[in-house]
Amino acid sequence: QVQLVESGGGLVQAGGSLGLSCEASGSIYTINIMGWYRQAPGKQRELVARIRNGGSTYYADSVKGRFTISRDNAKNTVYLQMNSLKPDDAAVYYCNARSDTWGKDWWGQGTQVTVSS
Numbered sequence: 001q002v003q004l005v006e007s008g009g010g011l012v013q014a015g016g017s018l019g020l021s022c023e024a025s026g027s028i029y030t031i032n033i034m035g036w037y038r039q040a041p042g043k044q045r046e047l048v049a050r051i052r053n054g055g056s057t058y059y060a061d062s063v064k065g066r067f068t069i070s071r072d073n074a075k076n077t078v079y080l081q082m083n084s085l086k087p088d089d090a091a092v093y094y095c096n097a098r099s100d101t102w103g104k105d106w107w108g109q110g111t112q113v114t115v116s117s
Contacts, residue, residue, distance in 0.1 A: 002026045002106040004095045009111035012085055016115075020080040022095030022108055030099040034071060034078040038091035038113075045094065049080060062088070082113070090115045 008020035024031065035050030035058075049059045049069040057069055066085075071078045082089065095108035 002028060002031060002097050002099075004097055004106055004108035006093070006095050006108040006111045008080075009093060009113050011114045011116065014085060014087055014115055014117050016085055017081070017083045018085060018113060019082065020093055020095075020111060020113075022078045022080075024076045024078070024097055028076050028097075030102055030104075031097045032100045033096075033098040035096045035098075036069065036078075036080045037094045037096055038089075039094070039110075040091040043091075048093070050096075051078065085113075085115045087115045087117045089113060 003025045004022050006022045012018045033050050033052050036048045037045050038048050039045040047060055048063055049067055051057045051069045051071055059067060066083050068081045090113055092110040092112050094110045097106045
């Protein structure tokens with residue numbers, strides 16, 4: 001099993017910045033990909049960004065150029081730096097870890113990001 005603990009989030013004005021962190025513990029050796037998803041009220045959960053063990057990254061078009069995902073393997077932590085935030089970025093953000101070997105996904109508890117206009 002993998003446990004994910006998120007931190008960060010909160011309230012920020014439009015145009016501002018916010019950072020999220022997600023620390024993984026447990027069977028972390030099984031993880032191939034870590035990422036961030038978000039879910040706004042009344043909408044489906046969507047992928048925001050992900051990073052593979054090799055370091056390759058993916059970003060949703062809506063956040064390209066504004067968000068940066070990174071990881072610190074020594075700390076088993078993945079980060080999401082969010083700049084130039086827009087009201088549309090407001091959502092509950094969830095950390096995700098995926099194991100291709102086990103065919104499993106693990107999720108953090110979610111952290112709220114609120115962007116005021």
